[in-house]
Amino acid sequence: MPASSLLIIGSMAFDDLDLPSGEFRDVVGGSATYSAFAASHFTEPRVVAVVGEDFPEPTLGELARRGVDVSGIERARGKTFRWWGRYAKDLVSRTTLDTQLNVFADFKPKLPQSFTQSPYVLLGNIHPALQLEVLAQVKSPRLVAADTMNFWISGERALLGEVLKKIDLLIINDEELRELAGIHNLRRAARAVLGMGPKRLVVKRGEFGALYFDADESCFVPAYPLEDEVDPTGAGDSFAGALLGYLAQRGVLDRAAMRQALHTASTVASFCVEAVGTKRLAALDHATVRTRMSELRALVHPGD
């Protein structure tokens, strides 16, 4: 396993979750947290993020035990970023009830010297200005991916355009794709967004799986059909983390590797949904991932 070849930047947070199964408070979450746990199955990711004085030390210890380099996680004075969301009964639509930036408000990501040589980079859903600051510090990366941009699409369009020109792989959901392109048809929208900079595009569609597009081909991976859906928070971040973690481990970016990475990412993300927070994701072992991945592959087998 190549040590620490993937750099992850994103949020670490407390989430208050109003789920159909109950109300959960102070759940440790954030895009960097989910992505790092997911990626840790394949490589030893380096995380750049900020937490407050209230963030639990055991979570950092758990990440470190899974091989995550936590030396780039800054502990700042004040409170950790906090998000409060309420999910509909079907777990598909959700409403943000409150967001408190806290220590994230003044975050200036500064990469440790050892992090600046990271061939794989995952930019989580943070302000595009911060994404650009991080990218400026990384020396000739091999694959830069950015994940999910929701409200930056309307609010920071110019800066987002800069980011799109500097990344190789964009991972967004179908509604974001449509909004970014201003086109409803997915295939046409994908082509338009590929024209904005990224050479590769992954379109996440929640329970309906994900589509991949580049100049030469497209492919599709389903979501694993779960019997027990509990909490979809972080599933997209887990998908992105596993995708980049797998690619960093493989060290190749050809068609076969990309398809296998997508199946891996869909598999890992499915576990995330089975429990509140990162619980299931953090306790996963390789055999369990491999078994479900076989089931996912069997699901799409064309029959000959």
Added chain:
Amino acid sequence: MPASSLLIIGSMAFDDLDLPSGEFRDVVGGSATYSAFAASHFTEPRVVAVVGEDFPEPTLGELARRGVDVSGIERARGKTFRWWGRYAKDLVSRTTLDTQLNVFADFKPKLPQSFTQSPYVLLGNIHPALQLEVLAQVKSPRLVAADTMNFWISGERALLGEVLKKIDLLIINDEELRELAGIHNLRRAARAVLGMGPKRLVVKRGEFGALYFDADESCFVPAYPLEDEVDPTGAGDSFAGALLGYLAQRGVLDRAAMRQALHTASTVASFCVEAVGTKRLAALDHATVRTRMSELRALVHPGD
């Protein structure tokens, strides 16, 4: 090709379609029409349906030229069944503006003697009482499928329960499945509905493809990602017609045949959406179907 092994019962209709691309009037449609055109690529289906004096003879001629046995299509005094629907801009949701049963109101399906020995039967979306009347006339069929039941689920629950006990394969969409089972989770709902009678279940999910369930396994087939979506009317009927037509042609019902049938059905249904009414479906040739089917299979290839 085994001649006329598939019996199709359903509606033949005039559709008035308010589409984002324009308003189209007196479009020849109906579940039996779409299913028969789709099935005619694989077998020579027999159709039982009723049309009024106003139904165009050339459409019956077109069906006959494609090998469809139209001798069970009754021409009754009065007007043909008519449906008026308006689609949302995204072509996903639609509203029924008007339904005129016309000759369908007094339809008593009577199978020609030669139709009573049909090993494969497709019951289109008509009143469950009519479905039962048809089934009572068929002698020991090998596979009976019923397609899409929308408002019979709430309106004719007892009769529908009778139908479910007598069929082998149920083809419905995800919302119908959830309503029928009273369960939101698809996998659990599928298991509940399999307990109501049918041994096999296909769950159609529109642009997101379809899932298949039986006692032993499940599988998934994506929808072909179209660039030009024009009119989804009849796509579900085309899916069902191609599925049954393919199975009738193959003459086997094992795992491999079912998976290949699902890929075939998804492929054929995609063409239906590319033009208003049955235009594209009726003009399809085998080579065009084969080419797109290869693309669909490439789309889900796991990469090794």
